[in-house]
Amino acid sequence: NAGVTQTPKFQVLKTGQSMTLQCAQDMNHEYMSWYRQDPGMGLRLIHYSVGAGITDQGEVPNGYNVSRSTTEDFPLRLLSAAPSQTSVYFCASSRDNSGNTIYFGEGSWLTVV
Amino acid sequence: AQSVTQLDSQVPVFEEAPVELRCNYSSSVSVYLFWYVQYPNQGLQLLLKYLSGSTLVKGINGFEAEFNKSQTSFHLRKPSVHISDTAEYFCAVSGGSGGGADGLTFGKGTHLIIQP
Numbered sequence: 001n002a003g004v005t006q007t008p009k010f011q012v013l014k015t016g017q018s019m020t021l022q023c024a025q026d027m028n029h030e031y032m033s034w035y036r037q038d039p040g041m042g043l044r045l046i047h048y049s050v051g052a053g054i055t056d057q058g059e060v061p062n063g064y065n066v067s068r069s070t071t072e073d074f075p076l077r078l079l080s081a082a083p084s085q086t087s088v089y090f091c092a093s094s095r096d097n098s099g100n101t102i103y104f105g106e107g108s109w110l111t112v113v
Numbered sequence: 114a115q116s117v118t119q120l121d122s123q124v125p126v127f128e129e130a131p132v133e134l135r136c137n138y139s140s141s142v143s144v145y146l147f148w149y150v151q152y153p154n155q156g157l158q159l160l161l162k163y164l165s166g167s168t169l170v171k172g173i174n175g176f177e178a179e180f181n182k183s184q185t186s187f188h189l190r191k192p193s194v195h196i197s198d199t200a201e202y203f204c205a206v207s208g209g210s211g212g213g214a215d216g217l218t219f220g221k222g223t224h225l226i227i228q229p
Binding site for chain 2: 029031032033035040041042043044045048049050056090092093094095096097098099100101102103104105106107
């Protein structure tokens with residue numbers, strides 16, 4: 001039972017580089033999302049999806065793109081990394097939006113130099 | 114719109130003493146409330162949640178929380194803490210159409226420090 005799997009766990013990027021953070025869940029969950037965690041800020045919602053083919057912006061979407069071509073996968077793309085995107089990124093999933101358990105991945109530590 | 118305020122950024126407590134971590138929220142709709150724990154360099158683990166019904170919610174590791182609608186609070190308590198409870202604790206709220214992974218609003222976190 002893998003749950004929510006994020007890769008990579010650690011990554012160092014140079015300013016201007018692009019990369020994709022991968023997120024996969026094996027629970028057939030419709031709802032998936034990406035959060036970033038910064039010191040003293042808690043977690044903030046970047047983008048979310050309520051099903052395959054449907055995505056929407058959260059609180060801090062600038063600089064990030066997402067797509068949801070399958071139920072299982074929800075990748076987060078940084079097109080041109082900036083030092084302000086240095087953060088810990090968490091992927092989350094839930095079956096629906098009725099308060100059922102929300103599962104989080106282990107996190108991806110990203111440093112942009 | 115909804116928001117969460119965790120009133121203490123850091124709470125030092127002696128081992129075996131009781132602790133309360135405070136959380137207040139604001140929302141224009143009915144809410145679901147959550148407490149998560151994050152151990153160093155790890156992901157988030159759900160401690161407990163309030164969806165409806167009894168206002169006293171019991172969670173894992175001996176934690177409990179009480180939902181108080183009139184005071185818009187959801188404080189987390191444990192009667193006797195252990196060194197292993199040292200961690201960051203996050204209060205979160207979701208509501209309206211955002212009751213799943215799409216709609217959590219987190220507080221800034223409270224660092225619980227257990228002193229021997």
